[in-house]
Each structure stands twice: as structure tokens, then as C-alpha cells.
Amino acid sequence: MPEGKAAFREVLPKQGKGAGGRLPGSRPGAARRSPATLLFPRAGQLAVEDAPAMVLCKPKVLPLKSVTLEKLEKLQRAAVEAMEAAEAAAAAEGAARSQP
Structure with a gap:
């Protein structure tokens, strides 16, 4: 109805x-x-x-984060760490070349 x-x-x-x-x-x-x-x-x-x-139903318990979201966040953190490590290595290499 x-x-x-x-x-x-x-x-x-x-x-x-x-x-x-x-x-x-x-x-x-x-x-x-x-x-x-x-x-x-x-x-x-x-x-x-x-x-x-109005007929209200029982509240459903939902997870705060899904397994897929946790995997994506883990991959993103790994990519950010790899990029920071590459930038640090490039900066160290550039500093070594500039000093005679």
C-alpha cells in the first residue's frame, strides 16, 4: 500500500x-x-x-571497511612508499653527482 x-x-x-x-x-x-x-x-x-x-525493520550490522577496500588501501600505501623511496634515491644520486 x-x-x-x-x-x-x-x-x-x-x-x-x-x-x-x-x-x-x-x-x-x-x-x-x-x-x-x-x-x-x-x-x-x-x-x-x-x-x-511506518513499520521499521531491525537494523543491519555493516562492516566499517570491506575486504576489497582494505586490499586497495594496502596497494595504495605500497605504491606511495615505493614512489617515496624512488624519489629519495633520485635525490641522493643527484646530490652525489653535484659534489666533485
């Missing part, structure tokens, strides 16, 4: 009439005097809007 859409479910009211067809605790003719009185059907079907709630 898409989010934001409400589902309707049917609610069946209780059958029968109690207290002569009136709601319990109401006076005869009270519905005519007070426009705020709620009237509930005694027979038939009643539709109630049921809004969907």
Missing part, C-alpha cells in the same frame, strides 16, 4: 436496540435540541479510515 493513502476497513455495529432505540444515557428528543449530539447507526455497516503506520 503506498504511503499517504488510507485504507478503509469495515466495522459492524452491535445489532439490536437498547433502551428503546436510543443511545444509553441520552434523553428522548435530545438530538433535536442539540446539533452537536452524535448519532450512531444501529444496523448496517460503518466505514472507518485506518491510516497506515
